[in-house]
Amino acid sequence: MPPTYGPFSRSPAMIKTMQIAHYLCVRFARGIGNSTQVDSDDWTLTETQEFNQLADVLARAFKNKKMLSWKADDYKDWLEVNGKGARGTNAEFERRVAEEFPPLVPGVIVFETEPFILCDIKGNILMWYLPGALKNRRQLKMWKELKILQGSFSIDEYSSSWRKNTSNYMKREDCKTLAPGTVSMAPAWFQQGHAKSNPLEVSAELRKARGLRWIENFSDSAALIGAALSIMHTWQWQLAIQAMDNLYRDPDLVAKNETLPRVLNAWTSPLTGISVINNRLETPTHRDRGSAYEWFDILSSIGKYQNGYMRLPGAGVEVAYGPGTLVGIAGKILTHNASSVGERACIAQYMKDNVVTALVTSNHRRWANASYIGRMEM
Numbered sequence: 271m272p273p274t275y276g277p278f279s280r281s282p283a284m285i286k287t288m289q290i291a292h293y294l295c296v297r298f299a300r301g302i303g304n305s306t307q308v309d310s311d312d313w314t315l316t317e318t319q320e321f322n323q324l325a326d327v328l329a330r331a332f333k334n335k336k337m338l339s340w341k342a343d344d345y346k347d348w349l350e351v352n353g354k355g356a357r358g359t360n361a362e363f364e365r366r367v368a369e370e371f372p373p374l375v376p377g378v379i380v381f382e383t384e385p386f387i388l389c390d391i392k393g394n395i396l397m398w399y400l401p402g403a404l405k406n407r408r409q410l411k412m413w414k415e416l417k418i419l420q421g422s423f424s425i426d427e428y429s430s431s432w433r434k435n436t437s438n439y440m441k442r443e444d445c446k447t448l449a450p451g452t453v454s455m456a457p458a459w460f461q462q463g464h465a466k467s468n469p470l471e472v473s474a475e476l477r478k479a480r481g482l483r484w485i486e487n488f489s490d491s492a493a494l495i496g497a498a499l500s501i502m503h504t505w506q507w508q509l510a511i512q513a514m515d516n517l518y519r520d521p522d523l524v525a526k527n528e529t530l531p532r533v534l535n536a537w538t539s540p541l542t543g544i545s546v547i548n549n550r551l552e553t554p555t556h557r558d559r560g561s562a563y564e565w566f567d568i569l570s571s572i573g574k575y576q577n578g579y580m581r582l583p584g585a586g587v588e589v590a591y592g593p594g595t596l597v598g599i600a601g602k603i604l605t606h607n608a609s610s611v612g613e614r615a616c617i618a619q620y621m622k623d624n625v626v627t628a629l630v631t632s633n634h635r636r637w638a639n640a641s642y643i644g645r646m647e648m
């Protein structure tokens with residue numbers, strides 16, 4: 271049966287996310303002193319409490335700026351010339367990077383537990399740190415739902431990639447709730463290594479019953495977390511919405527699209543990819559090369575764990591990474607790693623540069639900028 275989309279050019283799922291985004295923007299603008307508009311009363315008490323908590327943490331982060339001494343554009347250009355595709359795993363290369371682009375406080379690792387944004391010298395934002403952004407009941411819901419994906423989490427003791435290698439994960443017998451491993455899904459992506467030869471396709475997990483079931487359950491959480499991107503990175507948000515709209519209007523852009531209508535009916539994230547990384551004890555220092563330098567990955571950390579830490583060795587920053595923390599990070603620029611003790615899931619939402627380029631004719635890449643956000647009025 272051909273997919274049916276009705277007369278609209280935007281999916282109802284994305285409209286829902288945009289409605290939440292509007293609420294968050296009003297509350298955020300008030301939080302940073304740019305609005306006196308009262309909160310909308312279109313939502314339930316539970317929803318407004320949850321939105322308020324997220325918007326208030328975003329506003330607190332925005333008012334706590336940490337500024338690096340260099341320009342992100344210079345860093346990007348330097349990486350393009352000297353280490354295109356730098357993975358962040360070569361210590362000697364990273365020592366050279368640090369000479370050119372020093373950390374926040376040279377010779378010191380700054381430890382933080384309070385929300386902040388990390389900016390370059392021009393106010394371009396490279397990270398939002400949002401501890402306590404997700405309420406407990408939201409975390410619990412997200413955690414329970416991951417059981418649906420049990421059986422899809424994969425690890426491999428022979429994998430040459432740290433992302434999949436068994437050695438970085440908890441032992442299976444120590445995992446009481448969820449199996450260790452990762453699973454990734456996207457309504458449109460290129461199979462790894464085949465971006466030039468193969469068309470976009472719906473990822474394998476979203477062609478299976480359990481992937482579809484999970485994305486439908488996760489829909490309200492993805493809407494909440496995705497809506498935060500409208501504040502964190504206005505340009506990426508607009509581009510992401512455009513990519514999702516184009517996909518919704520023209521499903522034939524994507525191969526193997528039999529389940530695409532059902533996927534897009536539930537896909538509230540403006541970002542085109544979601545990975546669940548489950549019970550990985552150690553995430554080694556790395557950059558995420560599939561993104562654009564200017565864009566954020568949004569990471570949500572949940573579970574039953576202690577001593578969660580994220581470190582940005584290049585920026586000289588370490589943060590407490592407890593359950594309920596959201597992080598927006600320019601992961602292609604900033605080297606980062608993470609560790610924890612106990613059962614933890616990281617749900618990463620991101621967009622791949624090659625996918626957006628295939629979906630949007632003018633794929634303009636711009637940095638999130640603090641002075642632009644500071645002028646946000648509602």
Ligand SMILES: [Fe+2]
Pocket residue numbers: 556557558601606
């Ligand atoms: Fe990463």
